[in-house]
Amino acid sequence: MTSTAEQVDRLAVWEAREANVYRVAPFLGLLVGTVLARFAPAPGSLSFPPTLAVAVGAGCWVTWFITLHPQWTTRRALMAAYYVGLLAFSAVLVVASPWYGFFAWVGFVHAFLVLPGRWRFGGVAVTGVLVATAQSAGPPTSAEHWLLWSVLVLFNAGAAGALSWFGTVTERQNANRKLLVEELAGANRKLADAARENVGLHAQLLIQAREAGVLDERQRMAREIHDTLAQGLTGIITQLEAAEQTRDRSADWRRHVDNALSLARESLTEARRSVRAVRPEPLETARLPDALAELGGRWSALNGVRAEVATTGTPRPLHPEVEVTLLRTGQEALANVGKHAKATRVGLTLSYMGDVVTLDVRDDGVGFEVDDLTAQERPDGGYGLTVMRQRMARVGGELAVESEPGVGTAVSASVPALAGGAG
Numbered sequence: 001m002t003s004t005a006e007q008v009d010r011l012a013v014w015e016a017r018e019a020n021v022y023r024v025a026p027f028l029g030l031l032v033g034t035v036l037a038r039f040a041p042a043p044g045s046l047s048f049p050p051t052l053a054v055a056v057g058a059g060c061w062v063t064w065f066i067t068l069h070p071q072w073t074t075r076r077a078l079m080a081a082y083y084v085g086l087l088a089f090s091a092v093l094v095v096a097s098p099w100y101g102f103f104a105w106v107g108f109v110h111a112f113l114v115l116p117g118r119w120r121f122g123g124v125a126v127t128g129v130l131v132a133t134a135q136s137a138g139p140p141t142s143a144e145h146w147l148l149w150s151v152l153v154l155f156n157a158g159a160a161g162a163l164s165w166f167g168t169v170t171e172r173q174n175a176n177r178k179l180l181v182e183e184l185a186g187a188n189r190k191l192a193d194a195a196r197e198n199v200g201l202h203a204q205l206l207i208q209a210r211e212a213g214v215l216d217e218r219q220r221m222a223r224e225i226h227d228t229l230a231q232g233l234t235g236i237i238t239q240l241e242a243a244e245q246t247r248d249r250s251a252d253w254r255r256h257v258d259n260a261l262s263l264a265r266e267s268l269t270e271a272r273r274s275v276r277a278v279r280p281e282p283l284e285t286a287r288l289p290d291a292l293a294e295l296g297g298r299w300s301a302l303n304g305v306r307a308e309v310a311t312t313g314t315p316r317p318l319h320p321e322v323e324v325t326l327l328r329t330g331q332e333a334l335a336n337v338g339k340h341a342k343a344t345r346v347g348l349t350l351s352y353m354g355d356v357v358t359l360d361v362r363d364d365g366v367g368f369e370v371d372d373l374t375a376q377e378r379p380d381g382g383y384g385l386t387v388m389r390q391r392m393a394r395v396g397g398e399l400a401v402e403s404e405p406g407v408g409t410a411v412s413a414s415v416p417a418l419a420g421g422a423g
Contacts, residue, residue, distance in 0.1 A: 029103035101134025232267025313352030341365025
């Protein structure tokens with residue numbers, strides 16, 4: 001398929017060749033007419049020297065207006081004067097020698113070059129008269145000559161008029177085609193610019209997506225490390241400190257050491273699963289209510305605080321990310337209770353409602369001022385709440401914390417009830 005640039009180049013080459021024909025044709029006609037007038041003079045021709053002088057003048061006329069000043073072809077008044085002069089030179093030369101009909105023929109060509117619109121037909125008609133006069137060996141002098149001259153005039157004028165008409169239509173089509181090609185070239189340039197811009201935007205989006213992916217993965221790993229290693233290490237330290245305090249009681253010492261070992265193994269297993277982005281082990285073997293009940297039982301055994309787990313509504317499978325979020329939220333809430341609340345009782349309630357599932361964790365501990373709790377002001381516990389809020393945001397959920405000094409704390413996590421397998 002020809003490209004737009006190639007079409008533009010071809011049009012430019014064609015226009016250049018056409019312009020060369022317009023410039024060269026008059027001189028070829030003068031050359032042929034002069035040679036024939038000199039070496040094969042027609043009967044009734046005038047003397048050659050004055051004829052040659054007129055031919056030289058005609059050549060100078062065309063040279064001045066067309067060859068030396070091609071830009072003048074767009075000036076209508078000046079070109080009208082040129083064309084009248086061209087016809088005058090042609091008439092004198094045809095009368096001097098019929099062989100200059102070759103030069104008079106240039107009037108057909110230059111009518112398209114210098115005359116606008118319908119004025120071309122007038123120029124063609126006059127040129128047809130001059131060419132017919134040359135073809136009939138001069139102006140008519142008898143009835144038979146007049147008849148021949150009239151037929152030639154009608155033929156030349158008719159043929160040239162038809163050619164002029166088709167030439168005008170073709171010129172309009174060429175002008176429209178050129179305009180369309182230019183518009184297409186402009187559209188192609190805009191498309192090329194847009195394509196280059198899109199390439200840049202695509203590269204920028206790839207960079208942003210890569211950076212967002214890196215940040216998201218860092219946040220995920222930070223949450224998983226907090227939920228596994230950090231909490232596990234905290235529990236291990238607590239159990240070892242308790243074992244240190246019970247060295248004189250062999251049974252209690254052994255129980256705390258065994259708890260520390262169990263926490264270490266569980267934390268290591270969960271850390272490996274987090275790196276592989278696998279669901280927590282409790283959710284691999286049990287439903288969410290059962291996993292929360294198991295979580296509450298283990299926490300109660302380690303901390304010596306009663307933890308009651310209840311489920312309301314009809315349990316149903318949820319999207320894995322939703323179940324992981326609720327399990328990790330319960331795990332973090334219980335870890336905060338164990339570290340800060342000094343509670344004697346904890347309650348976990350999992351509620352299945354129409355399009356929402358909630359997990360409420362309440363304790364009867366010392367409580368705190370919620371307005372004073374920020375991640376920056378409470379490095380011992382604030383980051384845990386930050387992690388929980390980040391997990392909620394990932395699944396379109398919300399986290400609410402209510403507490404007052406001396407009356408305990410309530411943490412409520414609410415998430416959309418996305419069915420299992422949903423994206």
